[in-house]
Amino acid sequence: MKYVIAANRIWYKNMPVKLAALTKQEFILIDKKEDLTFELLQDIKPRYIFFPHWSFIIPKEIYENYESVIFHMTDVPFGRGGSPLQNLIARGIFDTKISALMCQEDLDAGPVYLKRPFSLFGSAEEIYIRAAKEIEEMIVYIIENEPNPVKQQGEVVYFNRRKQEDGNIANLTDLEQVFNYIRMLDAKDYPRAFLENGNFRFEFQRASLKNDYVIADVKITKRR
Secondary structure, eight states, X not given: OEEEEEEOSXXXXXXXXXXXXXXXXXXXXXXXXXXXXXXXXXXXXXXXXXXXXOOSOOOHHHHTTSXXXXXXXXXXXXXXXXXXXXHHHHTTOOXXXXXXXXXXXXXXXXXXEEEEEEEOOSOHHHHHHHHHHHHHHHHHHHHHHOOOOBOOOSXXXXXXXXXXXXXXOTXXXXXXXXXXXXXXXXXXXXXXXXXXXXSEEEEEEEEEEOSSOEEEEEEEEEOO
């Protein structure tokens, strides 16, 4: 049996090798938008396509012809939409679930295969690394058990994809908020939490929250 892992983040680069060792099945990694084509999938004929972290719209002809499983870092239907990690932490929510759901036309609205509890403590990089491990275990479960997905239940709450300017900490009023904004954007290839004045931009990472102050590394650049 063949399976596809479609993920465009570094944390999932080695997942196919790990899953092949665990399941004795064949896994193919697709990490570029242009490589996820219907023609390629026709050659592979995967049982499932798993999307642990995919930043692009999945073409309709793909999810209508191949069972496609999305992993979303909220307890859906709460938190459908973009930037789930950052939206949760910005709302002061530090415990969530990772939901494995079937890809359908409506965003993050498909029926759910399973959910796993998940903590949002640590930097974004640490959180994503832990999430990759949790998702790996969920994929093994789905392959071994082929659960029937169940329709989502509850109030639907949508998240908007956060923009780079949303990382501005200038208007925050609480030190814990400042700490959370810095850590929730502290991951490879993510725009950092920042401040700007007339001449300079200050970008923060590796934050630590103390009793009455925050320590963080700062990168200072000239404003363009």
